[in-house]
Amino acid sequence: MVAEPTIIERTDEATSPNGRVDAEPEILTGAEITCRCLEAEGVTTVFGYPGGAVIPLYDALPRSNLHHVLSRFEQWSALEADGYARATGKVGVCIATSGPGATNLVTGLANAHLDSVPVVAITGQVAQPFIGKDAFQEVDITGISLPVTKHNYLVQRPEDIAHTIKEAFYLARSGRPGPVLVDIPKNVFLAKAPFDYPKKTGRRSYQPSLIPNMRQVRLAAQMIDEAKKPLIMAGHGIILAEGQEVFRRFVERTGIPVIFTLLGLGALPESHPLAEGLMGMHGHRHVNAALEECDLLVNIGARFDDRATGRLSGFAPNAKVIHVDIDPAEIGKNVPADVPVVGDAREALKLLIPEVAHRDHADWRAWIDGQRNRMLEAALENRPTWPEPYAIIKSIREAAGGEAIITTDVGQHQMWAAQHIGVEHGERWITSGGLGTMGYGLPSAVGAKIGRPELEVWTVVGDGGFQMSLNELATAVQERLDINIAIINNGYLGMVRQWQDLFQDKNYSEVQISGPSFVKLAGAYGCTGIRIERNEEIMPAIQRARSIDGPVVLEFIIEPEANVYPMVPPGGSNSEMVHGNLWQPTEEDV
Amino acid sequence: MQNSHTLVVLVEDQPGVLNRIVSLLRRRSFNIDSITVGHSEQPGLSRITLVVNGEDAEVEQVGKQLYKLLEVVKVTDLSGEGAVYREMVLVKVAAKAQTRAEVLTIAGIYDAKVLDATPSTLMLEATGDAETITSFLNMMKPFGVREMVRTGRIAMARSGQSKSNGRIDRINSDSYAAD
Structure with a gap:
């Protein structure tokens, strides 16, 4: 006979941090409640940009323990939250105002959605009486973000903020992770309600399958x-x-x-x-x-x-x-x-x-x-004749010894890095896979460095993608982040050019892209810039960048028409690879 | 195999839930013949009837994708089970003195009710499965259909409980409580 287990009913007395039983929960504004919820979730850093609808939230922020990182564009806030989440395994948090602030988050949320990254976005919304009236800076962000979030909410009462944020974090990190957006109207931020952070959350209709059959x-x-x-x-x-x-x-x-x-x-x-x-x-x-x-x-x-x-x-x-x-x-x-x-x-x-x-x-x-490309491998052994893209990637790898966080932008450099950077730790390889978001490199590095300050951080970017997000240098400088930015500069939107080269009969349509002097640009933002034009300068420049505290911009000039090989032509099967000139068919292949 | 499937979707009655469902079906390019929404026997749960045309694997994907929506509690595929399907139609038919008797006779065959009458028209209500309604409308057409509205399909399994083999299973839905 089995003894009946003793069931001890849990009482719902809330205890405050000092151990005393709180009879009355604190009365706080919606904005204060939002900050307290984030703290209760263990959030230390939020990435965001203020604006009209979130002024109440930004009013409460300095009284919280949260460190706010001021991005220069809301999309970078979302991508920083994404990079932070990938580097730390924690939920990344971004904040934006209503209307354009919220729409600017969308690409970042889509990026996190396609790559299953846990992110919680808090957006301000116009005050409730204005919703649906095409008010100033009003957009239906829950409608807009529906297909690119795991779930989203429009909070209607200050009393609902706490359990909504609790559920949002649970959804973001549990099961298949993903981004969750919480839209809060300005008057809900201002209204007061008792604050009591729930201990439990969950919905009967949401039961992620963890243990397989x-x-x-x-x-x-x-x-x-x-x-x-x-x-x-x-x-x-x-x-x-x-x-x-x-x-x-x-x-x-x-x-x-x-x-x-x-x-x-x-x-x-x-x-x-x-x-x-x-x-x-x-x-x-x-x-x-x-x-x-x-x-x-x-x-x-x-x-x-x-x-x-x-x-x-x-x-x-x-x-x-x-x-x-x-x-x-x-x-x-x-x-x-x-x-x-x-x-x-x-x-x-x-x-x-x-x-x-x-x-x-x-x-x-x-x-x-036996199927390895011996000719490429032999070339990579023979350092002085390395083609530049491989030399840069392999030198970073050699210098950092596989321990650094590497983030990338999107394009040829991303593929060269994926092939040759030699990732030792999965969570230190941070790249935009599903969405292929150009501009991802620098913001993701900012997020990753803030999440893992003890690790060396490199971002490998192209001259195209970097020109999308280079304004984030200001954030990196303001936050005194020790990030090394390796621009693989070929003066082209290289991946599109490669497709035009191989499949459009070299019709180079709108892929030639000029840029600023990246060294002067680095100087203008208050960080160091180094330009590298020859193979033998690569390693010394990398070592110099590593020794400098603060953001360093390395501009590597490479052969403009270098292609990424091997390549499976679009629509082709994986066995139909195209190889460049670093390839010798074996007898078997002929 | 291309088949018509009738899915019954129980959802939490939350604002925007229909938008979530329709948006999902559109963005994943699932073809829907009809969708109806109404209350269910359980308070707080709405019942959606979806008629989906597609390969069996595609319909299975519809079910699995629906389960990813937080508000979706249960998806059941009624195809293959004994189930009752019903639609309703309201139709305003031209019916002057010389044809009125004939219209009413045909209406009688289909158990259609007369809801309103004017010297020149009759408004009729008929319910039945899709074939019956289509047949009824075909019979009414020669008299002159002035106005017509047809609901989508609603459906219910015949057995006491919806059978387990009709259930599109959330694989291994072991309960998992949040920390």
Whole structure:
């Protein structure tokens, strides 16, 4: 006979920090409540920009413990919150006013949405009597942000602020993370209400699946044990689940080689013998060859994005598919799964490890190794003749030793970095994957540096993307952030130019882009600028930048028409890679 | 296989919930034949009936995507279950003295009710499944349809409870409480 458990009913007496029982909760304004909620969520830094509808909130801010970072554009506030969240694993917070402030956040929220990054955005709204009247600086931001947020709210009463913000943070960080927007009218910020931060939240209709079904786990394990040429596709989900360590144990036990999506880089350190490198449109030759050859593909925490898969009909044509994802809607969305495993990547891996056999797969790994592009690898060994983009990326890697946070903008430099920066720690590789947001580099570096001040931070940007967000240099200077900005300057919007080069018969339409003297620009903003024109100047410049405290702008002049290779032509399958001149077909290829 | 599916979606009755659903269906390019919304037997829950045309896998995606909306409590696919489907139509038909008797006879066949009459028109109300309503309207057409409004489909499973095999499952919806 089992004894009845004693159930102790929880009483709902609120206790204040000094331990005394509060009979009466404090009466605060909506703005003060908002600040108190953020503090209660452990927020220390918010990124934002003031304006009319949030004047009450900014009035309360100096009385809070929150550090406010003044971005120079609301989009950068959102992207800083995104970069902060990726670097720290905590929820990033941004604030903007109504109307244009709120609409400027949208691209940043879409970026966080597509890459599953936990962000909470607080926007001011016009006072309630003005809503729907086309008032000054009024936009329907809950309507506008609907498709690019995990959820959003328009708060109607000051009493609703606390439980709404509690739920917003819970939604942002739980399950598949994402951005959540809370829109608060100006008069709700001003009105008073008792403040009592709820201890619990949750909705019956929101139950993220964390622990996978054991039956599916066993089916997956059996399939893994039976495979002769298995391959693991590692996605962002492993890093979001903070599952890198469990993943390493799983990989070492199964002996399965690992390929990475753009956001999965670093799920296993790239120095690990089983880490094969980037897959997809600009994936390594041997990686895409392995995809073609494998008989089992184990996708852990990736959503089969088109840039990773290439033409779906040609994707992993010989493979059965195991798909581990926390979001059931991802199963079967793009690629049918033979064995779906729905759950948190770390939980799924923990359950899988005891179920799978210890394997080596030496022959299969040797086969993959044989598919490497030897000519490129030989060129990369031979330092003085490195082509510039590789030299810059590899020198940063060498100087920082894989320990720095690397953020990137979007374009050719991003792909060169993804191929060759050698990511050791997934959460220190910060790049805009799903949305491909130009301008992301500098703001994400600002957010990351504020979140992880003890780490060296580099952002690799192109001259195009940097010109979108270079006004954020002011924020970096104001916040005294030690960030190194490597501009890979080819005088072109290089990725579009590359497409025009390869697929539009060199019709270079509107891709030539001039820019300021970046060295003088750096000086104008009060930071150091260095211009690098020759290969032998690269490493000394990088070392100098590392020794300078504060933002440093390094302008690397590269060959204007350098292309990123290999490349899968748009609409092509991953096996139809185009290689540049650093490629020698083997007998097998001919 | 391209099929017509009837999905019943129970949602929390919150402001903007219909907008969220319709916006989701539009942005993911799901084709909807009809959508109706009304109260359910449970206070605070609205019941949406969606008629979706698509491959089975696509309809499954509709269900899974709907579950990602916070307000969506349950999605059931009634196709394949015994279910009752109903629509209603209001139609104003030209009916002068010489044709009125004939219109009323046909209305009688369809159990249609006369809601209003003028010397030259009759307003009729009919309910039934989609085929019945279409057939009724075809019969009325020759007399001259002055005005017509047809609701979307509503549906209910015949069994006591909606069967589990009709449920588009949230895979592993183990309950998970917030910290």
